[in-house]
Amino acid sequence: MEYILEPWPWYISGPCIAIVMFILLYFGRTFGMSSNLRTLCAIGGAGKKVDFFKFDWKAQRWNLVVVLGAIVGGFIAHNSLSNPIDINLSQQTVLDLNTLGFNNIGKSLLPPELFSWENVLSIKGLLILIIGGVLVGFGTRYAGGCTSGHAITGLSSLQLPSLVAVVGFFIGGLIMIHLIYPILF
Known part of the structure; x- marks a missing residue:
């Protein structure tokens, strides 16, 4: 018997996001990905050329865990938690995408016409x-x-x-x- 994984329902994933937010707020931290790019640029020495990157990046090392978590989580989600069935789109969406030049709509999240x-x-x-x-x-x-x-x-x-x-x-x-x-x- 084959087991088909379903996406997590909102009542599981929503509270998980809320718990992470409460933990971050409790520790006085904020969530965001763009600040990680700034930290990576500062680690790479961009602060020698641009003042924006002159800051104590070591205080932001914890935030790089967010990047690692996004990469590892994305890998796990794609390889272990993905549901291989077609994406259920409305007929109007399929027609709109066809007029924009997309084929095999709903067969993958990343259309080959772009990716x-x-x-x-x-x-x-x-x-x-x-x-x-x-x-x-x-x-x-x-x-x-x-x-x-x-x-x-x-x-x-x-x-x-x-x-x-x-x-x-x-x-x-x-x-x-x-x-x-x-x-x-």
Whole structure:
């Protein structure tokens, strides 16, 4: 008999996130991924060139566990907890994605039209990665944090700037997918 894993329901994963947040708040820490990039740049010596990276990165070593946890957790989730069945999408979503040039919709989370090595290593793919990376880096710095930091830590601690940032992230995402994406692809 084959056992098929199901995604964790909200009433398990939601409280797990809340427990992590309570632990972080108890110890006076915040959650976010972009601060880890700053720490890694400081470890690599970027503070010698740019003042933004001049800080006591050793005090942030604990936060690198978040990066390690995301990598290990992603590996475990993909290899041990993934449900191999097709993704159930609405017919309208399938039609919309077909008009954008996607095939085999719902067969994988990472469509090969975007994430195959052939597409990523093309001139267009590399330009999108570089320009997108610069824009995300700028946006993260300008917003004072990333989506996970603002949406999870900022909103859970009722910070108005995080609410403004999260609304901005969603508006930016809508503009990207409805206006810019059709032009690029």
